[in-house]
Amino acid sequence: MSEMPLLKIGDLEARVPIIQGGMGVGVSLSGLASAVAKEGAIGIISSAGIGMLEPDFAKDFREANARALRKEIRKAKEMTKGIIGVNIMVALSDYDDHVNISVEEGADLIISGAGLPLKVPEKILHGKIEKNRTKFVPIVSSGRAAELIFRYWAKRYGLVPDAVVVEGPMAGGHLGFKKEEIDNPDYALERILPDVISVMKIYEQRYGESIPVIAAGGIFTGADIYRFLQLGASGVQMATRFVGTYECDASIEFKEAYVRSKEEDTVIINSPVGMPGRAIRNKFLDDVNQGIKRPVNCPWKCLKPCDYANSPYCIALALTNAKKGYLENGFVFAGANAYRVKKIISVKALIETLQKEYRDVSCPEFYKSS
Template structure:
C-alpha cells in the first residue's frame, strides 16, 4: 500500500493522503487513526481553547508514533497563541487557512515544523511558496466547510504550473478514482475530509454520519456568500432558512448571526435539522462506515489499481513543468 512521492517524503508518511482539518470534528481520535493508518492526521485548532489543543496533541501521540499535524485558522483572534503553542508542542506539520502564515513561518520553521498552507488560487499558491511554504493544499470549491470559487479540475493544474513545491489536491475527492484524477492533474498527494466523517474514529453523532451516507450529489448547499464567508454544508431546515435570510442581509443580519452561534456543535451532537452539517459534494460518494485504516487502504488500492500512481510518469511530468516554468521566466 505504501508509496513515495515528494509529499510522503516531505511529511514522513507512508501514503499521500492528508486528512482534512474539519473544525470541531478533527480531533485526536480521528487524526491519530489516520496517521496510524499511514496518512497524515490533522487536529483542527480553529476556535479551540489552548488546553484542548495541548490535550488533543498528547492524545494523538498516545494513539500513534507517526507524524501528526494541526491546522491553524489564521482569522481566529487567538491564532498567535495557537501558533506559539504548536511550536512548543513541535507538531510535525501545520496546515493553515483563512489568511497568511507570514507572521509565524519562522517560528514554525525554527521548531522543525513543515508548513502547508491551504490555497484557493494559483496566485496565492505562488505567494505561499515565496514565503517559504513546504507544500500547498489546493482546495477546490467542491470541498466542505469554508470554500473558494475555483473547481478542483481547473485549480489543481493551474497551481501545479505556478509552483515548484509539492501540491496536495483537495475538494471532491472521496475514492481511488478521485485520487487518480488528482495525480493526473499534477498533484502528488490528496487531502480528504468528507470521506472521513463516517469512519469509526470520527466522534460526530450517528445522525450526522447517516445524513452523509444518504446524501446525493445535489444535497449540499453553500451559505454565507453574501457575507464573504461561503460555507458548504448538507441541505437541511437550518441551511435552507439561512439561505433565505441571506437574500436581505441588511434586515436579517442579526437573526443570521444568532442562528450561526453554536450551529456546528449542534450538528456534531446530533441535531441534524437545526445545525450546520459541513460536508463536501463528495458526500454522494460515501456509502458506508468503516475504520479509518480500512478507508485508507481501500483508497490506495483503488488508486493503484487504476495505474494512476506511476512514479516514473509523475517525475517526468514534474520535469516538464519545471522546464516550462524556466522557459516562461526566461521570456
C-alpha cells in the same frame, strides 16, 4: 503492481500520500487523526472552535481553546507514532496562539487556510532552521494566491513554506471562491492545480528544495488520487470520505446526515464570516433562508471577519451542535461528494479501499490477468 507513492514533506515521510482534511468544530480531533496516522497517512486535528467543547468556553474562550488544543495534540501523539498535524484557520482571532501551541506540542505540520498566512509567528520562523521541526503548509485556491504567499515569505523572511495545498471548489465547509466561481469550469481543481505547480517549480529552483503540491477538494476515490498524482500533485487531501468512519470524532447523527443525503441536498450557503460554504441542507438552514433568526450571544469573537451583530445565527455554535448530534440547532458542512458516503466503516478499511481503487486504475492489465 502499482502502489501509491510516498508523500515527502521535508523530512516527514507518509507511506500513504493522503492528508486527512481538518474539519471543525470538533469533527477531526485526536480520534480520527491518530487512526489515519496509524495507517500511514497524515492525520489532522482541526483547531477551529476546539474550545467550545470545554465546559468553561463561555467564560474564557481563548484559554479553553488553548487547553483543548494541547490536550488533543497530546492524546493523538500518545496513540500513534505516525504523522500528526493541525489545521489552523488564518481567520481565527487566536491564530498565533494556536500556531505557537502546535509547535510547542510537537505537531509535525500546520496546515493553514481561510485567509493568506503572510504574518508568520516567531516559533515557525525559528523552527525553519532546526531538524524535526513543525512544517508549515498554506492552503490556496489559485496560482496567484500561492505566488503572493511564497513571494511575501521569500522577501520578508528569506524562506518559504514547506508544501502547499491547492483546494478546488468541490470542497466542504468554507470555500476560497466567489459564488459565481464555484461551478465555473475555469476554477475546477484540474485547471488550478497546474498553475500552482508552475509557481512551486520557480521556488524549488530558487531554494533548492522540494515543495510538494497537495490536491484537495472533491477527491473521493483511489481513482481520483491516481488522476491528480498523474496531473503532477505529490499527494491529496481528503476530508468528506473520512466523516464516514467509526473513528471520526463527530456524533453518529452527524455521520448519518452524510449517509442519508442525496446529491441535491448539498447546497451553497452564505456564511456569517462572509464566505460561501458547502453544507447539507436541513431544517436549520431552511429556517435561516426564511429569515428566522436565532439570538447570537457571542462570548468572544472567534473569527476575525464574522459579522456576529448582524448574523442570524452563531456559526461556531451551529457547528458545535452538529458535531454533538443536535442537528435541529445546527448543520453539517460537507464536500460535493458527501452523498456518495453510503456506510460507516473503519479508517483502516477506508485506506485499504482507496489503495485497491488506486491499484485497479493505475495497473488494470495486471489485475485483469491475475
